[in-house]
Amino acid sequence: MMSQGLNQTQEGSPVEQAQVRVATELRPDELQALKNTLERRFQCALELEVTLDPSILGGVWVRVGDIVIDGSLQGRLEALRHYLRAQSRVIVSSGFDLTAPPRTAYYE
């Protein structure tokens, strides 16, 4: 599913805009490494639009088209908060892996 979306992104325009949020200024070599990694991941040329956002506390937040990769510290804390709240309702010991296949795939 995701790769399909990425292909569409690729077909849409050869150079995609990537919005990047960081908490502190990145060194040029860090920036280049991030660009390379993202281009490999999204399989298209990217133009990075970096904004300084101290509210994300640390890490990197990236958006390309409709896809967001939230690697910020704030995002992690948010996910933890979410997890703890969910734990007060339903505790799923296998974690939040909703993709676990049904026991018998009889409809295939």
Place this chain on the structure above:
Amino acid sequence: MSSTPMMRATSIAEVSAVMREQVRNFKFALRPVSIGTVSEVGDGIVHISGLRDVMVGEMLEFEDETLGMALNLNLHSVGAIVLGSHERIIEGSTVRALGQVASVPVGSALLGRVVNALGSPIDEKGPIRTSRLRPVERVAPGVITRAPVRTPLLTGIKAIDALVPIGRGQRELIIGDRQTGKTTLAVDTILNQREDDVLCIYVAIGQRLSSVARVVDMFEHFGAMKHTIVVVADASSPAALQYLAPYAGCAMAEEFMESGRDVLIVYDDLTKHAWAYRQLSLLLRRPPGREAYPGDVFYLHARLLERAGHLSDALGGGSMTALPIIETQMGDLAAYIPTNVISITDGQIFLEEELFHSGVRPAISAGLSVSRVGGAAQYQALKAVAGQLRLEMAQFRELEAFAQFGTELDRSTQQVLDRGMRIREILKQAPHKPATFKEQVVIFFTATHGYLDDVSLQDVTRFEERFVEFLQTKQLGLRGPMGTQREFSPELEQLLHETIREFKQGSVKQG
């Protein structure tokens, strides 16, 4: 750690220990998510731009952590339903696709619990600990994975077990006007099941919370809660949750069925489910059809009820028996939703208001109620006596209308009428008093063999009560559904004749 850490922890040290444990268990996964922007909100419906890769039925998360479900996928927008309150969702806020179709927790941890349509507990008994989630929507088992319905499911209601027997894996509709005892029939069937035999799921859709509370209270009171899950989407909950609830209950039932268990699921009721779906469909601007229901309202119920069935032995031999409930207006069986569900199910139990008010309770209409597959699953002993019973009831109904004119009747006609009235009397049953298999066989045998003919009509109920008490002291070799002997042998017949005579002599002496 206790089973409900958040509830039982008393000291700050304990609370922080639990928290630390949970934080330690938390694993952060960095993965790309698809996002969109809310372009329109209203009445539990959200239109979203973006979200290009979303699946139909995929879970969405709004900024305020409310969940949603994508239903309409258009070229430039996505129509979604909000599984909760839509009041805090604002235009321009972002929506994340969770990459998963809507799922609910399943497993035995849910037994004895009252949960909402998303499987979250609403009974304040602490969190539910389970290891599995299942998607709420699932394709029904295919032809080769199914076994024919062959094991009976005893409801404990004499009129049903005798006249419209239900087999495990069957879909039997309970249909009737309001206040005719539909819910009572379903609840009594659940009360008659045992923990080690049939697990039960009661799905309340669009009902008053006071009614739901009464049903839950009943389950608790009669000890049925330990083998029952109650899924509630009451009248005040969003239409989206009312729409989802039966599928959520069905997913929970499937989990048990696939582990080889027998499950009974009650959908109370599907009329309100259709209303909720109509509301959502109209708000999603899907074209309205007959009675303003959308075009796929048949499929709505067909795909739900098709998931019931009896799995083949190769797949564990589990079963899911479904008892959907439909409310009619003025006994109109020919309305849109009733005809739909009648044609989907394997038979229906029609409850008549007129019968109910004339004191025939349960008010099951013998003429309009059928069970298309249950006969094959009836215990042989019960079948032997109930066959005769059905025949005599049919003759009685034919003559009854005629006899109302008060004409002189010949003796044989009068005899049929007398017999029929006594049979109707023994088919009456007080709510929440299930009759065992043994009691049923013996009492039907008594009636069809003319042993009640000399008992006056008013005394039939009293006779039955005392006879049942008398039977409890007797060994009849009829050990009920879980026993071994369910056949109807000549020896047993002889024994029954003797037992009834013995009781009648005894009661004459007493009387």
